[in-house]
C-alpha cells in the first residue's frame with residue numbers, strides 16, 4: 001500500500017515535471033494553451049478569445065474599438081492569449097487579456113495600465129511584457145474607446161475606472177497564471193504611465209499586496225484637480241475664431257522659440273532641452289508688439305493669455321489647485337491643451353462624471369467646477385496619498401519618472417507629490433524613487449534622451465534590458481536583488497528610430513538631485529553630473 005502511494009507520488013511528480021519541461025517545445029505549449037480552460041476559473045466570466053500566438057504573429061485587432069487606434073500588434077515570442085469578459089457588478093464588466101509566454105523563467109507577472117480617460121487595452125505593453133518573459137495582463141479599465149460617455153449615469157463604470165478594473169484583472173490573472181503554470185508568480189509588477197501612473201499609485205494605496213514593484217510614470221495623481229487644471233486652458237485661449245486666438249504656428253514658432261531663448265541656456269547648454277524646469281520662469285512680455293510692429297509679436301490681450309497659461313491654477317483666494325505648466329512643451333501642447341478646443345478628457349470628466357450632464361459647456365469652466373469635482377471625488381479617484389504604510393511594510397517598491405517638457409501633466413505636480421510624501425517620511429527613497437527625464441514630453445518623445453523602457457510603444461528594443469537603461473529592469477533588480485536604482489540612463493535615437501542608431505544618452509538623476517553640466521561634449525553622459 002505504502003509502496004503504491006509512493007509510486008503514485010513519483011508518477012505525479014514526473015508528470016508535473018514533464019508538463020513544465022514540455023513548454024520548451026512550441027508544439028506542446030500550443031497544446032497546453034488550447035486545452036487550458038480559463039473561463040471556469042473566473043466567476044461568471046465569458047471567454048472571448050483563446051489562441052496560441054506563435055512568435056512572429058501580427059495580431060489583427062481590427063475588430064476592436066477603432067478610437068483606441070491599435071489596428072494590429074507584433075508578437076515576438078510564443079504566447080498563449082486568453083481574453084475574458086469579467087463582470088465587476090450587475091451593470092459593469094471588464095475586457096481582460098492575459099498573455100502567457102512559453103518561456104517564463106523568472107516566474108514574473110506584469111499588469112499594465114491605461115491612459116487618458118480610456119478604455120483601451122495597451123496591446124503594445126502586453127507584447128513588451130511577454131517579450132521580456134512576464135506573464136502580462138491588461139484590461140479595458142471597464143469601458144471601451146477614448147471617451148468617458150458610458151460613465152454617464154453608471155457609477156459602477158467609474159468605480160472600475162478608479163481602481164476596480166485593475167484590481168479585478170490582477171486577481172484573475174494571478175489565479176489563471178497559477179493554474180496554467182502549476183505555480184503562482186514569484187514576483188508581481190505593474191507598469192503604467194499618465195492615467196496608468198495614477199493607477200499604479202492607487203494600487204499601492206488601496207491594494208498594497210497586489211504588486212511587489214510598481215512603475216508609475218508621469219502619474220495623474222490629484223486626479224480631480226488635474227481635470228480642473230486641464231479644463232482651465234480652453235476658456236483662456238478661446239476657440240479658433242475668437243478675437244485674440246493664438247494660432248498653432250505662433251505657438252510652435254514664435255512662443256516656443258522665445259521660451260527656449262529665455263530658458264535653454266540656464267543649464268549651460270543650448271540644445272532645446274530645459275534640464276531644470278524649476279529655474280525657468282518664462283516672461284511673455286518680451287513678445288509684446290512694439291510701436292507699429294504687427295508681425296512676430298503678440299498684442300497685450302495675447303500676452304495676458306500667456307501669463308495665465310504659464311501660471312499655476314489657483315482658487316480666487318490664491319490656494320493652489322495645480323502647479324504651473326512646463327515651459328518648453330509648446331510644440332506638443334498645441335495638439336491638446338493649447339489647441340483652442342476643449343481638452344477632451346476634462347470635458348468628459350465634467351460632463352459624464354461630475355455633473356452627469358452631457359450639455360455642460362467647457363467654455364464656462366471656472367474654479368467652482370474643480371471645487372465640485374474635488375468634493376465629489378467619485379470612487380475616491382483623487383489618488384494623492386501622503387503615506388503608503390502598508391505598501392512600505394510589505395517591502396513594495398515604487399518608481400516614478402516624469403518628463404521635463406510634459407505637454408499634458410506638468411512635471412511640477414510629480415515633484416509636489418514626491419516632496420509631500422518625503423515630508424512625511426524622511427526615508428522615502430527606501431521604497432519610492434523618482435527620476436526627472438529632461439526634454440521628455442508626455443510619457444514619451446521630445447528632444448531629450450527619453451527612451452527608458454517605459455512601454456512597448458517606445459523603441460525599448462533598441463536599448464538593453466538592464467537596470468541602468470530600462471525602468472522595468474530597474475524595478476525587477478530593486479525587488480529581486482535589493483539593488484535600488486540611483487540613476488536611469490535615457491537614450492535618444494536619431495529621428496527616434498533605433499535602426500538609425502543612438503544620437504546621445506544622458507544619465508537622469510535620482511530626485512532631488514539635479515542634472516548639472518560640468519564640461520565637454522554635452523552629448524556625452526560624462527559631461528554631466530547629478531548634484
Ligand SMILES: *[C@@H]1O[C@H](CO)[C@@H](O)[C@H](O)[C@H]1NC(C)=O
Nearest residue numbers: 048049064065083095096144
Ligand atoms: C477587444 O478585444 C478583446 C479581446 O481581444 C475583447 O475582450 C474586447 O471585448 C474587445 N473590445 C471590443 C470593444 O470589441
Ligand SMILES: *[C@@H]1O[C@H](CO)[C@@H](O)[C@H](O)[C@H]1NC(C)=O
Nearest residue numbers: 043044045087088089090091
Ligand atoms: C452571474 O451569473 C448569473 C447566472 O448567469 C447571473 O444571474 C448573475 O446576474 C451574474 N452576476 C453578475 C454580477 O453578472
Ligand SMILES: *[C@@H]1O[C@H](CO)[C@@H](O)[C@H](O)[C@H]1NC(C)=O
Nearest residue numbers: 085093095142143144150157
Ligand atoms: C466594451 O466592449 C465589450 C465587448 O464588446 C462589451 O462586452 C462591454 O459591455 C463594453 N463595455 C461598455 C462599458 O460598454
Ligand SMILES: *[C@@H]1O[C@H](CO)[C@@H](O)[C@H](O)[C@H]1NC(C)=O
Nearest residue numbers: 238239240241242340341342
Ligand atoms: C470657426 O469658423 C469656421 C468658419 O466660419 C467654422 O466652420 C468653425 O466651425 C468655427 N469653429 C469654431 C470652433 O467655432
